[in-house]
Amino acid sequence: MANIEIKDLIESGVHFGHLTRKWNPNMAPYVYTERKGIHIIDLYKTAAKIDEAGSALNKIAASGRKILFVATKKQAKDIVAEKAKAVNMPFITERWPGGMLTNFVTIRKAVKKMAYIDRMKKDGSFEALSKREKLQINRQRAKLEKNLGSIVDMTRLPGAILIVDIKREHIAVAEAQTLNIPIFAMVDTNSDPRAIDYVIPSNDDASKSIDKVLSYLTESISEGLADRKKSKEQEATPAAPKAAAPKAAAKEAVAKEAVAVETPEVKKEEK
Secondary structure, eight states: OOOOOHHHHHHTTTTEEEEGGGOOGGGGGGEEEEETTEEEEOHHHHHHHHHHHHHHHHHHHHTTOOEEEEOOSHHHHHHHHHHHHHTTOOEEOSOOOTTTTTTHHHHHHHHHHHHHHHHHHHHSGGGGSOHHHHHHHHHHHHHHHHHHGGGTTOOSOOSEEEEEOTTTTHHHHHHHHHTTOOEEEEEOTTSOGGGOSEEEESOSSOHHHHHHHHHHHHHHHHHHHHHHHHHHHHHHTTHHHHHHHHHHHHHHHHHHHHHHHHHHHHHHHHO
8 A cells, every 4th residue: 555645635634624723522632733723634544544444445445345436415426426436436426326226226217217228228128119118218328427436346335435525525435334334434624423433533524635645545445356366367377287287197098008008019919
């Protein structure tokens, strides 16, 4: 994992919390001081938490499970989508669909509906529909794509969920808690961190701060995926000599048979 520089975190504004009057007392362990009515986050604790979360995410990625990225606030949308795509992970940047985790079967049906419409367009049955039906189906497909297009590859519940701003994404937090899915989150001074498994105390409003923290985390995920690929290749390599072994044994058997056939002839000549 990359070395976390405190200087880089300061430059990205990760240390800026909310106004002191808006704070949540449960965030007290992560607050360093107060400046001009704003809480300042202890970046040494942030760095330690990023490192801890990174190690856990690395293991989840190496196990082959998916990590669902969640951020629907304007300044985080594009960053989260970009980072999730870079490591080939599912993400939600539009409105959180209620029951996304707790009612996953229904969500999967909606995703399959999208695939069914695509098949209709390919096999030509779509063209047989009336103009009005085509319009309705196209609208339905566009809506599904907007809300669920980014989770098409998520065929089962994720191994973890990574959230930016837990106050805004409180429904996602509640659903993950219900199903005991590990929650990783950027938590600002105005939020309650008690429901989060891996708290990363940081500024969850500034795009530079979000980008910096997610860069460290996605790097760990990327390393985990690389380790998985490497271990798979190593597992596949020893299989080749094993396959060659029966061939060698067969050749040896043929050679022995040949010797056995030749031997009586030699004895006859000697007589």
